[in-house]
Amino acid sequence: MTGSAAPLDPQASSRRWVAWGVGSVLLVAAILIALGVGRADPGATGASGPRAASGPVLAAGALQGSADRVGTRPARIAIPAIDVDAQVTDVGTDARVLEIPARPWIVGWWRDGMGAGSIRGATVLAAHLDSAVYGPGPFTRVGQLQRGDAMTIRDINAGEHAYRVASVRMYDKTTLPYERLFDQSGRQKVVLVTCGGAYDEQDGWDSNVVVTFVPRTET
Numbered sequence: 001m002t003g004s005a006a007p008l009d010p011q012a013s014s015r016r017w018v019a020w021g022v023g024s025v026l027l028v029a030a031i032l033i034a035l036g037v038g039r040a041d042p043g044a045t046g047a048s049g050p051r052a053a054s055g056p057v058l059a060a061g062a063l064q065g066s067a068d069r070v071g072t073r074p075a076r077i078a079i080p081a082i083d084v085d086a087q088v089t090d091v092g093t094d095a096r097v098l099e100i101p102a103r104p105w106i107v108g109w110w111r112d113g114m115g116a117g118s119i120r121g122a123t124v125l126a127a128h129l130d131s132a133v134y135g136p137g138p139f140t141r142v143g144q145l146q147r148g149d150a151m152t153i154r155d156i157n158a159g160e161h162a163y164r165v166a167s168v169r170m171y172d173k174t175t176l177p178y179e180r181l182f183d184q185s186g187r188q189k190v191v192l193v194t195c196g197g198a199y200d201e202q203d204g205w206d207s208n209v210v211v212t213f214v215p216r217t218e219t
Contacts, residue, residue, distance in 0.1 A: 071115025071123065072155035077107060077138075081149040086138035088125065088153075104128035104137025113184060116153040117161045121184040122191050123153075129194055139194050142211050143168070151190070151213050163190055163213035170197060173208045181210060189214050 074088040091099045091108035100108045107127040114121040130136045149165045166189070171177070181191055190213040197207025 070120070071118030072157055072159060073111070074109050074116045074123070074125070074153045075156045076154045077125065078152045078154070079145070079149065081146070082141040082144055084138045084141075086127070091126075100126055100128060102128070104131050104134055104139075107138060113182065114188070116155045117159065118188055120188055121186065122182045122189050124182055125190065125192050126194075139192065142192060142194060143209060145211055150216065153190070162216035164216045166212045166214045168209070168211050171208050171210060172197075173206060176208045176210075181212070187214070 073090055076085065076087055078085045086105055086107050088107045088109050089101055090111040091101070092111055093099065104127055107125050109115075110124040110126070113124045116123060127139050128137050129139050145165050145168050147165050147167065151163045151165070153161045153163070155161065181193075192211040192213075194209045200206065
């Protein structure tokens, strides 16, 4: 697979792997970050879960959080088209690796990015797709989403923020365009990331599935 984006095949396997890198505004550009999220086991995190080191390695300076984050902390997300109604918790980094909730039905929100209802930048959400122990997670069926499908984020103040699917794409995970997808200064959007493509027992999935949502009122 090339580094260019390709539409996601909705018939692709629902068992995905998330592997993506995020940089914190507090980190020096020379620091490298590796992030991998796989099938969750009890107590697993993004740092210690299966194949945690299989994700791409990214110079922190290539992708930074926002020093003036806006928006409100998400509390739940609902995506009716795929029967998702999931709790959201904020996640940061541990030893420069993003922590992901061990239970796949709890979604992690990158707290160094934008919150729900921000007027700019990316709100980044991630979770385990499934678990040998806990079963399928909330993102298991993201590949079935279609352009225009609705998502609602409820924030911790009970405010609701409406979005719609703008795109469902697949990228080679070694060439995922982090800077563009997770830009904190551009137009407001919500980005969900997981993996797909070809699976290898040693290296995991070779591609990333990215679902981008924009405000429902945006044309």
